[in-house]
Amino acid sequence: MIDEHHIDALTKLLGDKGVVTRREDMEAYEAGARYDRGRAAAVLRPATTEEVSAAVGYCVRSGIALIPQSGNTGLVSGSTPDESGSEVVVSLDRLTRQFALDLDNRSVRVDAGFRLSELNRRLEEHGLFFPIDLGADPRIGGMITTNTGGSRFLKYGDVRRNTLGLKVVLADEAGTVLDLGSDLRKNNTGVDWKQIFIGTSGAFGIVTECVLNLERLPKQTATAFLVPASGAHVLPLLKAMEERLGAYLSAFEGMSRNAIAAAFAHVPALKNPFQGGKVPDYVILAEISRTSSPREGEQPLDAVLESVLAEIWEMEEVLLADALVGPPHEIWALRHALSEGVKHLGKLIAFDLSFRRGDIMAFCDHMKTEMPEKFPGVTVCDFGHIGDGGVHFNLVVAKDSPLLADATFEQRLRNWVFAVAVEQYHGSFSAEHALGRRNQAFYDLYTPEKLRNMAAGLKTLTSPGKLGSVRFG
Amino acid sequence: MIDEHHIDALTKLLGDKGVVTRREDMEAYEAGARYDRGRAAAVLRPATTEEVSAAVGYCVRSGIALIPQSGNTGLVSGSTPDESGSEVVVSLDRLTRQFALDLDNRSVRVDAGFRLSELNRRLEEHGLFFPIDLGADPRIGGMITTNTGGSRFLKYGDVRRNTLGLKVVLADEAGTVLDLGSDLRKNNTGVDWKQIFIGTSGAFGIVTECVLNLERLPKQTATAFLVPASGAHVLPLLKAMEERLGAYLSAFEGMSRNAIAAAFAHVPALKNPFQGGKVPDYVILAEISRTSSPREGEQPLDAVLESVLAEIWEMEEVLLADALVGPPHEIWALRHALSEGVKHLGKLIAFDLSFRRGDIMAFCDHMKTEMPEKFPGVTVCDFGHIGDGGVHFNLVVAKDSPLLADATFEQRLRNWVFAVAVEQYHGSFSAEHALGRRNQAFYDLYTPEKLRNMAAGLKTLTSPGKLGSVRFG
Numbered sequence: 001m002i003d004e005h006h007i008d009a010l011t012k013l014l015g016d017k018g019v020v021t022r023r024e025d026m027e028a029y030e031a032g033a034r035y036d037r038g039r040a041a042a043v044l045r046p047a048t049t050e051e052v053s054a055a056v057g058y059c060v061r062s063g064i065a066l067i068p069q070s071g072n073t074g075l076v077s078g079s080t081p082d083e084s085g086s087e088v089v090v091s092l093d094r095l096t097r098q099f100a101l102d103l104d105n106r107s108v109r110v111d112a113g114f115r116l117s118e119l120n121r122r123l124e125e126h127g128l129f130f131p132i133d134l135g136a137d138p139r140i141g142g143m144i145t146t147n148t149g150g151s152r153f154l155k156y157g158d159v160r161r162n163t164l165g166l167k168v169v170l171a172d173e174a175g176t177v178l179d180l181g182s183d184l185r186k187n188n189t190g191v192d193w194k195q196i197f198i199g200t201s202g203a204f205g206i207v208t209e210c211v212l213n214l215e216r217l218p219k220q221t222a223t224a225f226l227v228p229a230s231g232a233h234v235l236p237l238l239k240a241m242e243e244r245l246g247a248y249l250s251a252f253e254g255m256s257r258n259a260i261a262a263a264f265a266h267v268p269a270l271k272n273p274f275q276g277g278k279v280p281d282y283v284i285l286a287e288i289s290r291t292s293s294p295r296e297g298e299q300p301l302d303a304v305l306e307s308v309l310a311e312i313w314e315m316e317e318v319l320l321a322d323a324l325v326g327p328p329h330e331i332w333a334l335r336h337a338l339s340e341g342v343k344h345l346g347k348l349i350a351f352d353l354s355f356r357r358g359d360i361m362a363f364c365d366h367m368k369t370e371m372p373e374k375f376p377g378v379t380v381c382d383f384g385h386i387g388d389g390g391v392h393f394n395l396v397v398a399k400d401s402p403l404l405a406d407a408t409f410e411q412r413l414r415n416w417v418f419a420v421a422v423e424q425y426h427g428s429f430s431a432e433h434a435l436g437r438r439n440q441a442f443y444d445l446y447t448p449e450k451l452r453n454m455a456a457g458l459k460t461l462t463s464p465g466k467l468g469s470v471r472f473g
Numbered sequence: 474m475i476d477e478h479h480i481d482a483l484t485k486l487l488g489d490k491g492v493v494t495r496r497e498d499m500e501a502y503e504a505g506a507r508y509d510r511g512r513a514a515a516v517l518r519p520a521t522t523e524e525v526s527a528a529v530g531y532c533v534r535s536g537i538a539l540i541p542q543s544g545n546t547g548l549v550s551g552s553t554p555d556e557s558g559s560e561v562v563v564s565l566d567r568l569t570r571q572f573a574l575d576l577d578n579r580s581v582r583v584d585a586g587f588r589l590s591e592l593n594r595r596l597e598e599h600g601l602f603f604p605i606d607l608g609a610d611p612r613i614g615g616m617i618t619t620n621t622g623g624s625r626f627l628k629y630g631d632v633r634r635n636t637l638g639l640k641v642v643l644a645d646e647a648g649t650v651l652d653l654g655s656d657l658r659k660n661n662t663g664v665d666w667k668q669i670f671i672g673t674s675g676a677f678g679i680v681t682e683c684v685l686n687l688e689r690l691p692k693q694t695a696t697a698f699l700v701p702a703s704g705a706h707v708l709p710l711l712k713a714m715e716e717r718l719g720a721y722l723s724a725f726e727g728m729s730r731n732a733i734a735a736a737f738a739h740v741p742a743l744k745n746p747f748q749g750g751k752v753p754d755y756v757i758l759a760e761i762s763r764t765s766s767p768r769e770g771e772q773p774l775d776a777v778l779e780s781v782l783a784e785i786w787e788m789e790e791v792l793l794a795d796a797l798v799g800p801p802h803e804i805w806a807l808r809h810a811l812s813e814g815v816k817h818l819g820k821l822i823a824f825d826l827s828f829r830r831g832d833i834m835a836f837c838d839h840m841k842t843e844m845p846e847k848f849p850g851v852t853v854c855d856f857g858h859i860g861d862g863g864v865h866f867n868l869v870v871a872k873d874s875p876l877l878a879d880a881t882f883e884q885r886l887r888n889w890v891f892a893v894a895v896e897q898y899h900g901s902f903s904a905e906h907a908l909g910r911r912n913q914a915f916y917d918l919y920t921p922e923k924l925r926n927m928a929a930g931l932k933t934l935t936s937p938g939k940l941g942s943v944r945f946g
Contacts, residue, residue, distance in 0.1 A: 104708045104831030105862070106715070127716065147661045155720075158659065161634055176923060185861045186631065186827040187901035188620045188672040190908065190920055190945070191928050195668035199661040216719055235577045242579070243600065246689055246764030247628075247720035291719030295780055299770050307768055354659040358577030388658045389578070428660035435663065447663055450649060454934055455664050461930040472663070 002041040002088065006062055010044060013054045017094070018045050029089045030080060033073045033136070034350075035438060038081035040067075040089045047094040049111075049167055049177060049208040056206065057175025059088060060465030066090050066171060067469055068202035070142025071115060075350065078201045078436030078469050079142065092141045095208060101126065107164055107183055109211045112141030123214060131156035131215040135339060141207045146434035147199030151335075154387030155250040155289075156215060158432070159198065165211035166194040170204075171465030183211050196458065201435045203468035204459060218250070218289035222301040223331035224309065225273060226284040227322035231361045234284065237312070237319045238357070238386060241286060244308045251287035252387035253335055256364070259381040259394070263334055263341035270337055273324050280321065284386065285335050287328065335383075342381045342394050346401070349378075349410060351393040353421050354431035360384070360391055363425045367393070367417070375413055377401045390431045393417065422446050435470045443470070475514040475561065479535060483517060486527045490567070491518050502562045503553060506546045506609070507823075508911060511554035513540075513562045520567040522584075522640055522650060522681040529679065530648025532561060533938030539563050539644060540942055541675035543615025544588060548823065551674045551909030551942050552615065565614045568681060574599065580637055580656055582684045585614030596687060604629035604688040608812060614680045619907035620672030624808075627860030628723040628762075629688060631905070632671065638684035639667040643677075644938030656684050669931065674908045676941035677932060691723070691762035695774040696804035697782065698746060699757040700795035704834045707755065710785070710792045711830070711859060714759060717781045724760035725860035726808055729837070732854040732867070736807055736814035743810055746797050753794065757859065758808050760801065808856075815854045815867050819874070822851075822883060824866040826894050827904035833857070833864055836898045840866070840890070848886055850874045863904045866890065895919050908943045916943070 011019045020026055020043040031037045041064075046052045059066055065087045069079040081087035095113030099122060102108065106128070110119060117137045120129045132143060133150040144166065149158045156162065165181035180194040181187065197205050228234045238252055257279045264270055264279070274280060288305055299307070302325060309323045342348060355363055368380050377397060384391035395413065403409045421427040422442075429442045444452070455472040484492045493499055493516040504510045514537075519525045532539055538560045542552040554560035568586030572595060575581065579601070583592060590610045593602045605616060606623040617639065622631045629635065638654035653667040654660065670678050701707045711725055730752050737743055737752070747753060761778055772780070775798060782796045815821060828836055837855050844851055850870060857864035868886065876882045894900040895915075902915045917925070928945040 102829065102831065103712070105829045107829075149659050153659065157634065160665075161630070178923065179921075182899060183829045184827050184901050184904075185830075186622050186626065186858075186863045186904040188905060188907040189901055189903045190916055190924070191669055191673055191931060192633075192671070193924060193927065196664055198665070200664055216716060239576070242764075243689060244765050244768075291715075292717050295717075295777075295784075297772050297776070297780065299772075303770070304768075307770065311768075354657050356575065356578045356580075356656045357658075358575065385659075390659045426655060428657050428662055430662045431657075431659040432661060434661040443663055448652075450651065451663070451666060454666065457934040458664060458931070461927055461934070 002064065002086070006064065007042060009058060010042070010055055013058060014044060014046055014051050018047065018051065020045065029069060029072070029091060032077050032080045034075050036077045036080060038083050039085040040081045041086050043089045043091055045091050045094045047097065049169065052090065052169045052206055052208050053175035053177050055090065056169050056171055057173060060171050060175070061173050064088050065466035068092070068206045068467070070112065070145070071138035073136035073138045074142060074146060074433060074436060075352070076430070076433050076436030076438040078146070078434065082437070090206060092139055098209065102183060105183055106214045107211055108214060109183070109209065110140060111209055112139065112144070112207045114140050116140065116143065124217065127217050128214040129217050130212055131162065132159055135336065140210055144198055144207050144210060145200065145202045146432065149385070149388065149390060149432040151253060151385060152250050153385060153390070154252055155247065160195070162213040163194065163198060163210060164213055166197055166207055167209035168197050168205035168207055171463035171467035178205065181211065199434050201468055201470045203470045203472050204462045216291040218291055219293045220301040221287060221289040221328045222305040222325065223285065223287045223328045224305060224323055224325040225331060226286055226320060227280045228282060228284060229318050229321050231282055231365060233319045234282065234361050234386060235358055236317065237284065240312050240315065240319060241308070244311060245288055248288040248290065249286070250289040251285060253285040253383070254386040255283045255285065255335065255338060255383040256381060257281050258379055259338045259342055259383045260334065262345050262381055263337035266341040266344045267337045270334055271330060273326065275322065285331055338383050342396060345379065345381065345396040346398045347396065347404060349395040349397065349413060351417055352431050352433040353391045353393050353427050353429065354389045355391065355425055355427040357386065357389045359425050359427070360386060360389060363421065363427065364391065364393070366420065374416060375403070377403055378413065418442055437469050440470060475537065479537065480515060482531060483515070483528055486531060487517060487519055487524050491520065491524065493518065502542060502545070502564060505550050505553045507548050509550045509553060511556050512558040513554045514559050516562040516564055518564050518567045520570065522642065525563065525642045525679055525681050526648035526650050528563065529642050529644055530646060533644050533648070534646050537561050538939035541565070541679045541940070543585065543618070544611035546609035546611045547615060547619060547906060547909060548825070549903070549906050549909030549911040551619070551907065555910070563679060565612055571682065575656060578656055579687045580684055581687060582656070582682065583613060584682055585612065585617070585680045587613050589613065589616065597690065600690050601687040602690050603685055604635065605632055608809065613683055617671055617680050617683060618673065618675045619905065622858070622861065622863060622905040624726060624858060625723050626858060626863070627725055628720065633668070635686040636667065636671060636683060637686055639670055639680055640682035641670050641678035641680055644936035644940035651678065654684070672907050674941055674943045676943045676945050677935045689764040691764055692766045693774040694760060694762040694801045695778040695798065696758065696760045696801045697778060697796055697798040698804060699759055699793060700753045701755060701757060702791050702794050704755055704838060706792045707757065707834050707859060708831055709790065710757065713785050713788065713792060714781070717784060718761055721761040721763065722759070723762045724758060726758040726856070727859040728756045728758065728808065728811060728856040729854060730754050731852055732811045732815055732856045733807065735818050735854055736810035739814035739817045740810045743807055744803060746799065748795065758804055811856050815869060818852065818854065818869040819871045820869065820877060822868040822870065822886060824890055825904050825906040826864045826866050826900050826902065827862045828864065828898055828900040830859065830862045832898050832900070833859060833862060836894065836900065837864065837866070839893065847889060848876070850876055851886065891915055910942050913943060
């Protein structure tokens with residue numbers, strides 16, 4: 001699939017450890033976390049930015065197509081090779097040398113191959129963390145190229161907001177290394193080039209190093225399940241919480257009855273805290289947190305949450321049907337079981353959508369009303385980040401459903417969901433999973449021609465070589 | 474300076490109100506807020522995005538050079554015409570029609586010509602504000618193209634962080650209108666094009682409309698002057714405050730003795746709160762704030778600040794020499810008087826620098842040590858945003874100083890300050906004022922050739938016409 005002399009040349013550049021060509025050793029790099037399996041011509045594992053540069057430059061001069069791969073935890077087939085067997089994977093998994101903490105600046109300079117968990121493990125003793133809260137455990141480079149958000153976006157923002165600087169290798173004949181941004185928080189001296197490498201799936205360059213903003217780890221946390229009086233009361237409830245809690249509010253997650261029921265069914269050990277064990281139509285997980293230790297004379301955080309909820313109970317408009325304050329590990333256990341629970345109901349067809357905050361519930365209601373007629377047998381198991389407009393709009397089809405025998409079914413379903421989300425509700429078809437082979441067609445469909453042409457021009461300007469799974473050109 | 478038939482054609486597009494050619498009416502658009510006076514060929518005042526598009530397209534087809542101008546409060550000669558009399562100013566001052574508040578989404582869609590003060594005036598009744606705190610009162614479009622930061626960056630970030638969407642008119646023959654981003658907080662479906670128009674001084678397109686994130690207005694604020702035990706204790710003090718206050722901390726501003734003394738001298742009504750009236754070497758203004766109203770059982774914010782300061786007093790390392798909690802309007806009055814005070818000392822040569830937070834005091838010390846030898850007679854009156862690394866590094870020369878007779882003096886001084894800041898301390902030569910004619914030479918000097926070439930390519934890709942005061946091409 002790739003000439004032996006290319007392998008020899010790349011091995012000279014990267015050493016034996018840096019080039020993988022044995023079929024069985026390549027398998028782990030060929031399969032996506034949820035979808036698809038491709039075939040790599042080879043896997044490169046450079047250990048430094050200089051090695052990435054040398055290898056990329058060589059491949060571009062030789063016309064070899066490259067697929068950057070970070071933690072390979074993405075869900076849109078963005079980091080795995082296609083089935084042609086002609087693409088070379090560039091893995092970041094050995095780019096884990098540099099870790100330079102700057103406590104004064106509250107930032108860290110790290111190689112892009114660090115896992116999020118390892119980064120946070122090293123930061124914990126300093127009372128710090130990288131505040132992107134995800135179910136998966138990606139490597140940092142991939143978090144940058146997908147611009148992940150997560151459950152605490154409401155308080156800490158996305159990866160873009162927390163990225164101060166990047167080092168990027170371009171797919172040009174020289175393997176040009178760009179040093180973009182730095183440790184500075186304020187710097188307006190021209191184009192902020194790092195922005196075009198954030199959230200663009202590695203098509204414009206390979207991120208090899210980053211400077212990240214760090215936040216202080218919370219020292220107090222209080223959580224509750226809130227049952228809104230109805231779906232229409234979810235947004236007023238969010239606003240009432242924001243008004244009373246401001247920057248304390250660190251999560252406001254929505255969970256539909258179907259998703260919760262699936263979690264209870266799949267994880268019997270989960271405590272069902274709802275009255276009579278009856279799962280409400282919709283439940284909010286609210287979290288408030290403080291980075292300070294409890295101080296004498298200061299109300300404990302549980303008491304703050306309880307008094308805020310008492311105020312909300314007393315409002316003229318009845319927003320709440322029920323509220324249950326409980327320990328964070330118990331409250332979050334349900335939220336964390338949703339994804340696995342839903343998967344076990346049947347075949348999962350997942351959408352990562354976002355909306356204006358006021359439109360989330362309306363969209364979900366719209367779909368739940370129309371689904372039985374349009375696609376009978378499809379169950380909506382939505383949950384998501386109400387505070388920032390993100391929805392994991394999960395659809396499940398029973399494994400024995402005749403729908404699965406219809407070869408056009410899944411595509412028709414996807415087209416319909418995206419059309420309603422994007423055209424009718426002006427939402428996003430990829431809130432935090434970015435682009436990959438899986439949703440390329442929707443990029444092509446929903447991106448105005450002028451912007452597609454500009455992206456093609458930008459590709460030529462930065463990485464004219466064959467790089468990444470997404471076609472911007 | 475511009476053919477009469479062009480004026481006629483533009484008047485047909487924009488109406489009589491939309492085209493200014495009388496010398497006396499153009500004057501206000503020709504002078505910068507602090508520096509320079511140019512000469513405009515005409516001033517265009519379109520009232521809608523469509524009018525901007527029509528006028529820009531016409532001018533590009535006719536080879537006419539355009540200078541976008543927003544509130545014209547910038548300090549780098551970014552928004553005024555040069556002295557040739559051939560440039561046409563495009564003012565945003567009539568772009569003030571649209572104001573669409575989305576309370577659920579906590580965002581507003583506004584035309585770019587709104588003044589910050591007017592925007593916040595309209596938001597106040599909803600308990601909201603656009604959280605960029607500045608001394609000047611710019612229009613929103615200019616805030617976007619300079620990516621302003623301000624005094625509360627520490628808590629709320631810069632304009633970039635608070636911009637959800639933009640409408641931009643490109644300087645191409647069609648006057649293409651781009652609709653970029655939107656009301657969504659999470660959206661990763663390709664290049665986030667709005668980012669290249671933020672902080673780039675209008676060279677790539679004219680921002681005509683924006684969707685902005687809003688924050689809740691604080692309902693409680695407590696402030697104090699902190700006198701650090703020495704300059705070396707400023708950063709440990711910041712970290713001790715961050716550890717204990719987290720997201721409560723909304724400002725941590727540094728003020729040097731020279732700057733404070735200048736404010737006291739210029740504004741005799743200012744209260745001097747320091748022991749014996751003796752101004753300390755360095756003073757920190759610390760502010761904490763809460764968006765919630767005081768709640769029963771909750772410590773008032775003044776008491777929180779006092780108890781945090783008591784904890785810091787008890788630390789093993791002595792960080793504080795003194796601390797004075799006082800009412801916000803009195804505490805901020807001194808901070809707000811610094812800029813005017815310093816101006817009255819003599820000729821002001823101002824620098825808008827930024828550093829890693831840990832390097833700010835070291836840089837200022839370095840300069841204060843070397844200044845008497847390198848440039849005797851120049852006084853350093855620095856103040857700035859320690860929490861985010863920004864420094865208003867102000868130098869003052871007595872009006873009767875012989876230095877001012879030396880034609881090369883100011884340039885030599887600028888070159889030296891920038892060289893130390895950028896080359897030795899890896900700082901930024903424009904933290905929050907962005908680029909204009911005033912600092913173009915330093916862009917040319919300190920931007921790597923590859924990035925300058927990429928910017929030129931981006932210019933061709935977006936706005937090939939003559940647009941803006943900065944030469945990226």
